[in-house]
Amino acid sequence: MKLEPQAVLRFALTAVVVIVAMVLCHALWRHYLYAPWTRDGRVRAEVVRIAPDVSGLVTRVPVIDNQEVKKGDVLFEIDPQRFRIAEQQAEANLNAAKAAARAAGANIDAVLASAAARKAEYDMRQEQAQRRQELAEVVPKEERTDAKSAAMTARAVWEQAQASGHQANAAREQAEAAVVQAQVALDRAKLDLDRTEVRAPVDGYVTNLDVRVGDYAATGSPRLALIDRHSFYIYGYFEETKLPNLRVGDPVTIRMLSGGVHLKGRITGVARGITDRDNPTGRDLLADVNPTFNWVRLAQRVPVRVDIDEASEPKGLILSAGMTVSIDVQPRRVLDDERTSR
Numbered sequence: 001m002k003l004e005p006q007a008v009l010r011f012a013l014t015a016v017v018v019i020v021a022m023v024l025c026h027a028l029w030r031h032y033l034y035a036p037w038t039r040d041g042r043v044r045a046e047v048v049r050i051a052p053d054v055s056g057l058v059t060r061v062p063v064i065d066n067q068e069v070k071k072g073d074v075l076f077e078i079d080p081q082r083f084r085i086a087e088q089q090a091e092a093n094l095n096a097a098k099a100a101a102r103a104a105g106a107n108i109d110a111v112l113a114s115a116a117a118r119k120a121e122y123d124m125r126q127e128q129a130q131r132r133q134e135l136a137e138v139v140p141k142e143e144r145t146d147a148k149s150a151a152m153t154a155r156a157v158w159e160q161a162q163a164s165g166h167q168a169n170a171a172r173e174q175a176e177a178a179v180v181q182a183q184v185a186l187d188r189a190k191l192d193l194d195r196t197e198v199r200a201p202v203d204g205y206v207t208n209l210d211v212r213v214g215d216y217a218a219t220g221s222p223r224l225a226l227i228d229r230h231s232f233y234i235y236g237y238f239e240e241t242k243l244p245n246l247r248v249g250d251p252v253t254i255r256m257l258s259g260g261v262h263l264k265g266r267i268t269g270v271a272r273g274i275t276d277r278d279n280p281t282g283r284d285l286l287a288d289v290n291p292t293f294n295w296v297r298l299a300q301r302v303p304v305r306v307d308i309d310e311a312s313e314p315k316g317l318i319l320s321a322g323m324t325v326s327i328d329v330q331p332r333r334v335l336d337d338e339r340t341s342r
Helices: 005-034 081-134 141-194 240-245 332-341
Strands: 037-044 047-050 056-060 074-078 197-199 204-207 224-228 233-239 251-256 262-270 301-308 324-329
Touching: 081 141, 233 240, 233 324, 240 301, 251 301
Parallel strands: none
Antiparallel strands: 037 233, 037 324, 047 224, 056 074, 074 197, 204 224, 233 301, 251 262, 251 324, 262 301
């Protein structure tokens, strides 16, 4: 049987097409399974939950929802009247404590002067009694006894004056401590008054504004969220089959679903753990092993953090936490091989 050239040519072309298709399918399959890319990326940002540090009625809200604010801008204000009164009361208490401390200082000076006088009196009486004892032959016994008693009395009065001095010194220390306490109370009152103006701790965007004039704001109760405008980053959920080709520091290309904008970034971290839904902890802290097994096992997705290069952000770009992006990683070792080959 003789084969015609055209039939051979058709067979050869068909074989080449099939082989090329198989090679391309294999390459695409490996790219899909192992190439470091993912469509499952999310824009994320640091969220500051703004809550007042003092309680009271809200008297002013100078911002609106989704407004951009700078660090230090007032977000809302709590009625400061009560806190001004508290500051004035604390200042009056401080002045009273300082006056008491000055009085205690003057009192101790008087007590110390009295003690010094009593000491001089005692020294004089003691010297007189000793001199009379030395002249026992010419001084009557009764006079010597009186002199000794006077010396002992003077000593007792001096010791009492010393005790009064210690007591006055303790009173002065107590008064000085009261001054410190009053100063602390005044500082606290000033801080509370300053905290009636709730200010933005970072540059960002007001989100979910839930406070109005007339509301009662309680201490520690969040009333709005503030998105830090300098904290946007990407969380890419890569399949575990692609992790061997990822390294911290690898550059990435970020393509946003909204408008197809391309950004640059760099991998800064890979999550070291995810929840195992098939093996939760059961009763008695024992593993709750699932008795069934799914034969089709999908690769787990592991979060990878990517920092955005702000220089690559086009002017007017709107970034919102929760946006979807695609991430394509250029492993550094591949880039190094390309540079070497050149």
